Structure formats: structure tokens, C-alpha cells
Amino acid sequence: xxxxxxxxxxxxxxxxxxxxxxxxxxxxxxxxxxxxxxxxxxxxxxxxxxxxxxxxxxxxxxxxxxxxxxxxxxxxxxxxxxxxxxxxxxxxxxxxxxxxxxxxxxxxxxxxxxxxxxxxxxxxxxxxxxxxxxxxxxxxxxxxxxxxxxxxxxxxxxxxxxxxxxxxxxxxxxxxxxxxxxxxxxxxxxxxxxxxxxxxxxxxxxxxxxxxxxxxxxxxxxxxxxxxxxxxxxxxxxxxxxxxxxxxxxxxxxxxxxxxxxxxxxxxxxxxxxxxxxxxxxxxxxxxxxxxxxxxxxxxxxxxxxxx
Amino acid sequence: xxxxxxxxxxxxxxxxxxxxxxxxxxxxxxxxxxxxxxxxxxxxxxxxxxxxxxxxxxxxxxxxxxxxxxxxxxxxxxxxxxxxxxxxxxxxxxxxxxxxxxxxxxxxxxxxxxxxxxxxxxxxxxxxxxxxxxxxxxxxxxxxxxxxxxxxxxxxxxxxxxxxxxxxxxxxxxxxxxxxxxxxxxxxxxxxxxxxxxxxxxxxxxxxxxxxxxxxxxxxxxxxxxxxxxxxxxxxxxxxxxxxxxxxxxxxxxxxxxxxxxxxxxxxxxxxxxxxxxxxxxxxxxxxxxxxxxxxxxxxxxxxxxxx
Numbered sequence: 001x002x003x004x005x006x007x008x009x010x011x012x013x014x015x016x017x018x019x020x021x022x023x024x025x026x027x028x029x030x031x032x033x034x035x036x037x038x039x040x041x042x043x044x045x046x047x048x049x050x051x052x053x054x055x056x057x058x059x060x061x062x063x064x065x066x067x068x069x070x071x072x073x074x075x076x077x078x079x080x081x082x083x084x085x086x087x088x089x090x091x092x093x094x095x096x097x098x099x100x101x102x103x104x105x106x107x108x109x110x111x112x113x114x115x116x117x118x119x120x121x122x123x124x125x126x127x128x129x130x131x132x133x134x135x136x137x138x139x140x141x142x143x144x145x146x147x148x149x150x151x152x153x154x155x156x157x158x159x160x161x162x163x164x165x166x167x168x169x170x171x172x173x174x175x176x177x178x179x180x181x182x183x184x185x186x187x188x189x190x191x192x193x194x195x196x197x198x199x200x201x202x203x204x205x206x207x208x209x210x211x212x213x214x215x216x217x218x219x220x221x222x223x224x225x226x227x228x229x230x231x232x233x234x235x236x237x238x239x240x241x242x243x244x245x246x247x248x249x250x251x252x253x254x255x256x257x258x259x260x261x262x263x264x265x266x267x268x269x270x271x272x273x274x275x276x277x278x279x280x281x282x283x284x285x286x287x288x289x290x291x292x293x294x295x296x297x298x299x300x301x302x303x304x305x306x307x308x
Numbered sequence: 309x310x311x312x313x314x315x316x317x318x319x320x321x322x323x324x325x326x327x328x329x330x331x332x333x334x335x336x337x338x339x340x341x342x343x344x345x346x347x348x349x350x351x352x353x354x355x356x357x358x359x360x361x362x363x364x365x366x367x368x369x370x371x372x373x374x375x376x377x378x379x380x381x382x383x384x385x386x387x388x389x390x391x392x393x394x395x396x397x398x399x400x401x402x403x404x405x406x407x408x409x410x411x412x413x414x415x416x417x418x419x420x421x422x423x424x425x426x427x428x429x430x431x432x433x434x435x436x437x438x439x440x441x442x443x444x445x446x447x448x449x450x451x452x453x454x455x456x457x458x459x460x461x462x463x464x465x466x467x468x469x470x471x472x473x474x475x476x477x478x479x480x481x482x483x484x485x486x487x488x489x490x491x492x493x494x495x496x497x498x499x500x501x502x503x504x505x506x507x508x509x510x511x512x513x514x515x516x517x518x519x520x521x522x523x524x525x526x527x528x529x530x531x532x533x534x535x536x537x538x539x540x541x542x543x544x545x546x547x548x549x550x551x552x553x554x555x556x557x558x559x560x561x562x563x564x565x566x567x568x569x570x571x572x573x574x575x576x577x578x579x580x581x582x583x584x585x586x587x588x589x590x591x592x593x594x595x596x597x598x599x600x601x602x603x604x605x606x607x608x609x610x611x612x613x614x615x616x
Binding site: 024167182 | 329331332340344349350351353354379381382384385386387388390391392395413414415416417418419420421423424426427428432433434435436437439440441442450451452453454455456457475478479480481482483484485486487489490491492496499500503
């Protein structure tokens with residue numbers, strides 16, 4: 001799957017991923033009104049609005065981008081109907097041949113991580129048959145529990161030709177509270193990064209491992225160091241746009257081959273129509289605003305990479 | 309909710325929680341056969357088997373225990389139908405007046421943690437109405453992202469009278485890989501424990517905070533130290549039984565008042581009928597075997613506490 005991701009990045013010339021993290025507040029009124037008319041102001045109504053909103057965005061941008069990253073929390077907040085919209089979104093994006101990164105940040109003790117891995121990336125045995133629960137292509141994983149919490153995910157990736165992005169240095173303001181603490185002269189996130197590189201070495205695609213890392217765009221200096229510690233690790237970079245990261249800050253997340261990183265933007269793309277720069281599209285044309293925001297993001301990052 | 313948990317622990321004289329972590333391999337054949345006859349060897353069939361199995365156990369043990377802890381991964385592995393069985397299990401346990409600890413180990417950047425918190429512990433706004441997605445009483449949370457990943461959970465707990473158990477030192481063999489690393493002379497888990505105590509201080513029930521901690525039964529010496537670092541923190545202790553923890557190892561997780569900890573057993577209770585000690589019950593009477601295993605666990609822990 002890492003090979004497919006890289007091939008699609010090359011084809012689109014866009015090392016970016018659109019974060020499908022729908023909040024009801026982002027969704028245009030006409031979509032919500034229609035959904036609520038049909039299902040009421042219920043979890044089902046919210047889930048229908050989320051799904052229609054996502055579909056509009058995916059239809060408008062799928063030819064420009066290699067991948068999407070739905071954040072499962074934004075669906076889970078609407079309970080079972082929300083998770084049905086999550087699954088519907090995954091399936092639709094896969095129909096459009098997009099690589100789907102499930103931003104699930106799961107991680108637990110071994111047997112429990114195995115259940116998550118099977119549910120999200122693999123197939124579960126039921127009697128004599130096997131079924132895929134969610135079937136994302138990649139999943140994000142939390143490393144706090146150590147190797148035996150991560151390895152069951154790696155096993156499933158190996159069997160199913162899928163991949164991971166493991167949290168190393170997250171984009172949020174307080175990520176340093178534990179991640180930056182110094183252990184034998186180096187911050188915890190470097191130790192985690194080193195471990196991710198080790199886990200990845202035995203699980204290689206063409207040039208890059210299918211065991212990737214998450215490093216926030218908001219910490220470009222740390223990204224530069226982590227790039228060196230994990231030379232064959234693909235880095236998922238959240239925090240571009242709304243969280244403050246800019247193209248010029250991101251060049252050191254990439255290798256000399258122009259690859260090695262994929263930058264996520266969520267709100268900046270999916271709610272572009274709410275920004276001054278794209279306000280002229282209007283609420284009704286929210287998806288066109290998203291397409292323009294994707295084009296601008298590609299230009300920003302490609303430009304920065306060319307001037308590297 | 310911490311007050312209710314403590315009151316129920318006092319009433320049952322049982323500082324224990326039953327982990328409802330159903331694997332298909334634990335479920336008696338007669339339950340699976342019936343479910344597969346009705347729904348086929350499908351995710352729906354698996355979910356039905358899980359639900360019937362859980363219901364049998366809950367009916368057999370609810371009067372002996374204060375709380376249950378369903379591990380969401382074991383349901384999530386069966387996709388949407390599995391999560392429907394998770395929700396059904398929560399609702400049924402609450403009908404039986406059990407405190408429900410959702411073992412979800414979520415944790416993300418602020419806005420995302422807020423969505424998880426709302427979905428699992430709070431209510432989400434949909435137009436003019438509010439709905440609860442999963443509605444557990446407590447949830448487990450991963451601290452790797454720091455304060456701004458934890459605080460949205462705390463906010464929802466405050467509003468909704470719910471609680472948390474934050475991972476400090478987990479029960480698995482490789483938990484030490486990152487959690488035991490030494491920072492300024494002390495292991496990371498102590499720093500996390502200190503932070504949990506701080507977060508908890510402003511969020512107190514009667515005597516104990518509703519912001520609790522997770523510390524594995526498999527590390528009793530560390531539990532002893534963490535007990536002192538977090539005097540008003542309720543500790544959820546997984547790892548008893550199948551993972552290797554014994555009653556005598558656990559006394560130092562408790563305070564002098566005999567409170568402060570709640571010990572989880574999952575496989576040791578729900579699949580008791582598969583152990584030699586309870587084999588005489590037979591598969592058909594699996595729930596009676598679970599009841600006996602709960603009684604034995606209570607005796608083991610109470611005995612150890614009395615001899616402390």
C-alpha cells in the first residue's frame with residue numbers, strides 16, 4: 001500500500017492528504033436542512049449530513065489528490081450512525097481509488113491491539129468465513145504501550161498489504177509535555193522515532209517502509225531531525241493550514257527524492273468556503289472552494305519543494 | 309460518578325470490575341450456533357453471539373460487582389454490528405445499575421479529543437437537540453499527547469458527572485519501553501502519574517477524584533510508589549488473573565481506607581468455564597462458572613486486604 005501511495009503522489013504531483021474531519025459547524029445549511037428534513041435532528045440526521053458533505057468534497061477533489069484521512073472521532077461523536085457514515089466515506093473514497101488513512105490513533109496491550117488491527121486493517125474470522133470491519137488502507141497508532149502494542153498492527157499490515165503511521169511528535173501545543181522530555185540526552189520523540197525506524201526496516205516497500213510516522217507540521221525543526229533519524233520512514237504531517245504550518249516550513253520533512261512525507265490539511269480544505277480567501281464561492285459551492293484550496297495547497301508545497 | 313462507584317464498591321464489598329472483552333473463541337458453541345443460525349457466519353452473527361454471551365454473564369454476576377469494563381476493541385473488530393453490540397451491552401449494564409467503564413483508550417489533539425469525549429461520555433448537539441452516542445460512565449484515556457489532549461475529556465466529565473482513568477503504567481510486558489525511561493532521575497510513568505494527580509485535584513468527588521489512573525497489576529512495586537504519588541486518585545488495575553497478577557500483589561494499590569483501587573479481570577471471569585478449576589460447570593453453564601470465579605476473586609482480594 002505504501003507503493004500505491006507513492007505512485008499516486010507521483011502521478012498527482014501532490015504530497016498531500018485531505019482530512020475528512022467533518023464538524024456540523026462546517027457543513028453548509030442546505031445540506032443540514034435536507035438531512036434533518038429526512039431524518040430529523042437526530043444522530044441519523046447528523047450522520048446523513050456528514051456523509052453528503054463528504055461526498056461533495058470527495059467528488060470535487062479526488063482527481064487532484066492521492067489520499068484522504070478521515071478522523072474517526074468526528075464520526076464516533078455521533079455514535080453508531082456516525083460510524084456508519086465513517087464506513088460509507090471509506091468505501092466511497094476507495095471506489096474513487098483514493099488511499100484511505102484511518103486516523104484512529106488506537107493502541108493497547110497485544111491481544112487488544114490485535115483486535116483493533118483486524119477490525120480496521122484486516123479481516124476477522126467468523127466461523128468459516130472472514131469479514132473486513134472497516135477496511136482502511138492505513139491507520140494511525142499510539143506508541144505509549146511499546147512494541148507489543150504496535151506489533152499486532154504490523155503483523156496485519158504485512159498480511160493484508162496495508163500500512164501504519166505511528167505517533168512520534170504530535171502537532172498540538174502541549175505535545176511536548178511528555179514527548180519532549182529528555183531521556184539520556186535526547187527527547188522521548190527521538191527515541192520513539194528511532195523505534196519506528198527499526199520496526200519499519202523489516203517491512204519495506206520500494207524505498208520506503210509501510211510503517212510510517214506522524215510528525216506535526218507545527219514543529220519543523222524537530223521534523224528536520226526526525227527526517228534524518230528515520231530516513232526510510234514515510235512521515236504523515238498534520239497541522240498544515242488551520243493549525244499554523246506553512247509550505248516553506250515543511251521542506252525538511254521531505255527527502256532529496258522529493259518524497260518521504262505527506263502533508264494533511266483538514267479544516268483548511270473542507271471548510272475553505274468559510275475563509276475570506278474563498279468566501280466568494282459561497283456556501284452552495286463549498287466543494288468548489290475546497291477544490292481551489294487543494295490547488296493552492298499543492299502550489300504552496302510544490303513551490304516550497306522546488307525552492308528547497 | 310466516582311461517588312457512585314465507591315458507594316457500590318462499599319455495598320458489594322468488592323473492589324473489582326469484570327472486563328467484558330468477548331473473543332469468539334471464548335463463547336460457548338450453543339450460543340454461536342444459535343446466532344449463526346439466525347444471522348449466518350457474518351459480522352451480525354458474531355455481534356449477536358457476543359451480545360448473548362455478555363447478557364448471560366451480566367445476569368449471573370451483576371449483584372456481586374460494582375462495575376463492568378467492556379473493551380471496545382473486542383467489539384470494533386466486528387465493525388458496525390460489533391459496535392452495536394457494544395452499545396447494547398452498555399445500555400443493559402446500566403439498566404442493571406452497574407457502573408460502565410468504557411475501555412476505549414482514546415486520546416488526540418484538543419478538538420479531536422473533544423469529539424471523542426462528547427461521543428463517549430457526553431452529548432452531541434444536533435440542531436436544537438442533544439444526543440448521547442455511547443454514554444459510558446467512565447472512559448480510559450491515553451496521555452501521550454499531553455494536557456490539551458486530556459482536558460476536553462475532563463471538561464465533559466465535569467459537565468456530565470462522569471470520570472476518566474488515564475493510562476499511567478500499563479500491564480503489558482513491553483510497557484516499560486517508553487513508560488519506564490528515566491527523565492530527571494524518575495521514570496516517565498511517575499511524571500504522568502504526577503500530572504494525573506494534578507489534573508484530578510480540581511475535580512474531586514468525596515475523598516477521591518473522578519480523574520483516575522490505570523496502573524497494571526503486573527507491576528506491584530510501581531503501583532506502591534504510584535499510590536503515594538497519587539493519593540486521591542482512584543486506580544483501575546488491569547492484569548489480574550490471566551495476565552499474571554494475584555490478590556496479594558495488589559494490596560499496595562489500595563489506601564488505608566481500603567479504597568482507592570478497582571481491580572479488573574476479563575478472561576479469568578468471562579471464560580472461567582475454560583479453566584480447569586471451573587471446568588465442572590461445563591460450557592452450557594458458563595455463566596455460573598463466571599459467578600463462581602467472581603466470588604473467588606472477591607475472596608482473594610478481600611483476604612489480601614484483610615491481611616495487609
